[in-house]
Amino acid sequence: xxxxxxxxxxxxxxxxxxxxxxxxxxxxxxxxxxxxxxxxxxxxxxxxxxxxxxxxxxxxxxxxxxxxxxxxxxxxxxxxxxxxxxxxxxxxxxxxxxxxxxxxxxxx
Numbered sequence: 001x002x003x004x005x006x007x008x009x010x011x012x013x014x015x016x017x018x019x020x021x022x023x024x025x026x027x028x029x030x031x032x033x034x035x036x037x038x039x040x041x042x043x044x045x046x047x048x049x050x051x052x053x054x055x056x057x058x059x060x061x062x063x064x065x066x067x068x069x070x071x072x073x074x075x076x077x078x079x080x081x082x083x084x085x086x087x088x089x090x091x092x093x094x095x096x097x098x099x100x101x102x103x104x105x106x107x108x
Contacts, residue, residue: 003081003089007074008067010102015058015072018101022056022074025095027087040074043088053080054088066106075108 009015023034023041032043032053040057059075061067076092078085096103 003076003078003085004108005076005078005089006064006067006106006108007076007092007096008104008106009072009074012072014101014103015074018095018099018103019056019058019074021095021099022092026091029084029087032084045080050079054078054085064108 007018009018019040023036026034026043032045035042035044040055042052042056043054044051045053055075055077057075058072061069061071061073063069064073067073078089093105096105
């Protein structure tokens with residue numbers, strides 16, 4: 001359930017920089033809060049039955065076309081859709097356009 005995307009970064013040393021930039025650039029929307037950890041971040045909503053709204057983490061590829069197995073990439077899972085998710089996706093696309101590191105957005 002949800003939308004799944006990946007971001008392939010040409011130079012793996014740029015992944016953490018890009019992750020930080022993505023977290024900083026996401027539009028802040030009332031009713032959601034960010035929780036960060038060493039592998040990424042999650043946007044949580046105040047609904048105890050479905051708290052995770054959006055998850056971004058560094059993962060290792062397994063059987064993904066265009067990536068080598070074990071190659072790190074940024075995994076993006078939108079647990080919800082709608083207007084809020086569209087705003088987050090658009091914010092992420094803007095970051096990828098602005099950043100100097102080479103990164104490609106792809107659908108999983």
